[in-house]
Amino acid sequence: MPSPTPAFRAAIIGSGGIAHAHAQALTDLPDRVRLVAIAEIDPSRASAFSQRFSVPRVYSTAESLFANEELDLVHICTPPQTHAPLAMAALRAGVPALVEKPTALSLAEMDRLAAVQAETGTPVLTVFQHRYGAAALRLRRLLRAGTLGRPLTATCETLWYRTDDYFDVPWRGRWDVEGGGPTMGHGIHQFDLLLSVLGPWSHVSAFADRLARPTDTEDVSVALARFESGALATIINSVVSPRETSRLRFDFEHATVELEHLYGYREKHWRFTPAPGHEQLADLWTAVDGADVESGHRLQIEAILDALGNDAEPGVSLAEARRTMEFAAATYASAFRGRPIAAGELSGDDPFTRSMDGGAVPWAPVKEALA
Known part of the structure; x- marks a missing residue:
């Protein structure tokens, strides 16, 4: 009998070092989540990443990712100055965003994120895995x-x-x-x-x-x-x-x-x-x-999936x-x-x-x- 399709579909934006930790954590949870796409502006890095983690689809921009994929969670693993703008784009696409620290570059930017979160009803989460x-x-x-x-x-x-x-x-x-x-x-x-x-x-x-x-x-x-x-x-x-x-x-x-x-x-x-x-x-x-x-990304991602599956508020809010x-x-x-x-x-x-x-x-x- 074939195994059931995982309940959640995830994507990653960015393919730097920390994205590998996210991808490995997702790969370690095959019965719960599937990494279906990556967005990366550098074609060679995108290709290497997708091959290493068997990611089926690659996009050059976050916009094309959101336009073409139905996602339950997106992991934002880009340099810090892009975190808040990408998180806002995810929320407006109706996709919960898990953002590497820092969530934003300032308290004012955090508050702008909070306004978009309230407007869309979609959560922004921050990676604090410890x-x-x-x-x-x-x-x-x-x-x-x-x-x-x-x-x-x-x-x-x-x-x-x-x-x-x-x-x-x-x-x-x-x-x-x-x-x-x-x-x-x-x-x-x-x-x-x-x-x-x-x-x-x-x-x-x-x-x-x-x-x-x-x-x-x-x-x-x-x-x-x-x-x-x-x-x-x-x-x-x-x-x-x-x-x-x-x-x-x-x-x-x-x-x-x-x-x-x-x-x-x-x-x-x-x-x-x-x-x-x-x-x-x-x-x-x-x-x-x-x-x-070990207190790595997998534990927090598991907790997020548990919360999403039970219509509870996932952490870290x-x-x-x-x-x-x-x-x-x-x-x-x-x-x-x-x-x-x-x-x-x-x-x-x-x-x-x-x-x-x-x-x-x-x-x-x-x-x-x-x-």
């Missing part, structure tokens, strides 16, 4: 149940290393096309996971600087955040750290929960330390359900992604204005709603600095 690892789901569940007590302190470190050559790609390291440095393009995955655990933040005080790399954006940022719960956290984002790591630590009343990995975690990357008198909590932490799958984007904007605003920024303060015509640099970067452009 929310979906089994241990992160378990951590949030235990916290919601009150098992861990109140959150008190946290640290979030994305300490990565990128050479000068990394910034030879034309869209990297530029405010106008990438939106920012490691705060927007690297550490955002880790502090999104932090925010998904600790909830709404209330104030940010930060520093950002260009210490070593030939880039218009920062290469390091450091922030101190207060949360509505009263918890305090430190967040560092770097691309100048030779021993690379991604590290999170949460100190609750009854336990410390730690994660150290690089680009994706499994159970072995987590550590649970109960407070004295609460040793029984260790049994709850080690009670693992299901397979130990535009509202949730905006909260994370606002945290990035507040980090830059605090660093460049030299004072704390409150949640909700960046609104209206504030320069930091229109661009992440707010027109206030204290260092000279690279070309002037190197002249």
Whole structure:
């Protein structure tokens, strides 16, 4: 008996490195979704990608893709400055869009996306796959149940290393096309996971600087955040750290929960330390359900398909992604204005709603600095 046709039809726009992660995740879910098309402006890249992942149809533009395909989901895997325009085109074509981070280059662009989402009734989703690892789901569940007590302190470190050559790609390291440095393009995955655990933040005080790399954006940022719960956290984002790591630590009343990995975690990357008198909590932490799958794109895509199949709201919603984007904007605003920024303060015509640099970067452009 032939196998049933997968329920969902997906397409990818763009064929760069991250598109391969999306395509592999879709390929790993053959009973649930089928990758039916790709849109890519470079014919040779499109051909190589379609052959590697057995994609039946190739289009040179997003417009032709939407005009000729009936899709349930489109994955936007292009350079950051194209994310919002392509997502809007998808929504107007009635296709839910899963967008690589950052969703947009500014809070104002996020709000324009929200307006199109409200107009069309079609959702925009953002790739924040680390929310979906089994241990992160378990951590949030235990916290919601009150098992861990109140959150008190946290640290979030994305300490990565990128050479000068990394910034030879034309869209990297530029405010106008990438939106920012490691705060927007690297550490955002880790502090999104932090925010998904600790909830709404209330104030940010930060520093950002260009210490070593030939880039218009920062290469390091450091922030101190207060949360509505009263918890305090430190967040560092770097691309100048030779021993690379991604590290999170949460100190609750009854336990410390730690994660150290690089680009994706499994159970072995987590550590649970109960407070004295609460040793029984260790049994709850080690009670693992299901397979130990790395926190990659597949887990989030599976969750999205589950939601779409049950007429539920899939994650990560535009509202949730905006909260994370606002945290990035507040980090830059605090660093460049030299004072704390409150949640909700960046609104209206504030320069930091229109661009992440707010027109206030204290260092000279690279070309002037190197002249």
